[in-house]
Amino acid sequence: MDKVSLEVRAGAIHGIIGASGAGKSTLLRLINLLERPDAGTVTLDGRLLTEMPEKLLRKERQKIGMIFQQFNLVGNATVSRNVAIPLELAGAPRSGRMERVRECLQFVGLESKADQYPAQLSGGQRQRVAIARALANSPKLLLCDEPTSALDPGTTADILGVLQHINDVLGVTVVIVTHELDVVRRICTDVSVMEGGRIVDSFSRGDGGFLAPEGHAGSYRERITGKAGEVHV
Template sequence: MIELKQLTKVFTAGGADVKAIDDVSLSVPEGSIYGVIGSSGAGKSTLIRCVNLLEKPTFGQVLVDGQDITRLSDKALRQARHNIGMIFQHFNLLSSRTVYDNVALPLELAGASKQEIADAVLPLLELTGLGDKRESYPSQLSGGQKQRVAIARALASKPRVLLCDEATSALDPQTTRSILALLKDINKQLKITILIITHEMDVVKTICDRVAIMSYGKIIEENEVEQFFLSPKTELAREFVRSAIHEKPITDIESRFSPEPSEGARPVVRITFVGKGIVQPLITKVARQFNTDFNILQADIETVNEKAMGFMMVEIVGEPEQIEQSLAFLKERVQLEVIGYVG
């Protein structure tokens, strides 16, 4: 549905060229929710603004539903944008217009009749939970309600693609969850392809099917969300995953912890697994079979794209040969990473 080919965006600042996007290629499947995550300044917002040509790429192609919109005339581009809705971090509502009129604005600009507008707007107000707010003004709404208005407005022209630029960054956690649930529902009900730009891993783990991670204008890793959590390949990806599972420093072993093995040191491993009931019987079996003990340092169950995923950090105690046998046994059955050693 969305395909970026060798996309590059160069800005000139102070006489120097700066690559905000550096040769990025990615594909967003039709009907999916695709997340792009990265730290501040990674180029995420520039990337998403290139998808509807709010920023014109310096090089490369942007294909939406098979059409290269970088080659369209101004008139054809305006028409193509009807199929690309967009919501922003700060809502961008008109304070002098009611909820109904804010949602209706794109249709008014497109020359729709009053009946056509009513037929489009009223169902969207119900879909976004704003049926009783149609005559309210933005000043009378909460932040979550304002974002729901922005979402309804973006859907008014019946787009096939919805772009979300840090759409939950200005919201509190509870409101964020409700907005993410709404986006998931919109994706399922209306079959709209959603591209989300975010710096929050909680957004990715809650609703995304696939995720790409950006750093200094480049895509450095891309995968299905479940595999991204199970087996992050880059250190930046691992940092984002650790933040999402709220992994904490292990203060009680910090003074004895080393990243390198030494004689008599015991490994500390991170175990990642899918399913709530898989790991406890497995650890019990390993402990009995190889005569090792497992000191559980941290453990958590998270929901990643509607699947239960477990994260555990353990210290393995035993004779060196038995420890190696335990590690080999576990590696065949769960995702396992040796993160250090305790003396």
């Protein structure tokens, strides 16, 4: 990855799209510093994450939700326990924890599954648990790494609905890495296109709306907006 500059607007749903191996996931992991850049900075709400000592960085990470393609739940923990773990890590008082867990599960519509284990749930339900877990500490930013790539189309729409809802209702800024154009067309407000470790194009819904979800040929911009355009990075 080289000379990448990405600015995510607060309140946006920012898509990062590109072929596999383009560096999308790496870029996402640079935001919460799961990957360390050799050079350059990461700033969140004016705070310079790259300069922070480990301990402060952990505190910051507790306020950044993240979900994954493979959900990455703790298989030996119940649904409610999975959601409780980030609260424990952040040192939330014991008394409020179960209440908060219930709220989060209610938000993703999985209250009734609180005592089940992830293995007993469908893929879409597992991703909802992962979302509830990511929301537990009331983050302002939610990072999504191919959140729907392991799901069928119906479930994908479902999960995208949840993400949209989070953005609308809770005002959480969402960054989504995906290789699926539909994901971008459906919910993203801003898009960055990656290729070979660089951002080669970026545009937003405000530039003239996105196409209905259907196939199209051409560049990512043409396939999403229906128009060719000058590249501005």
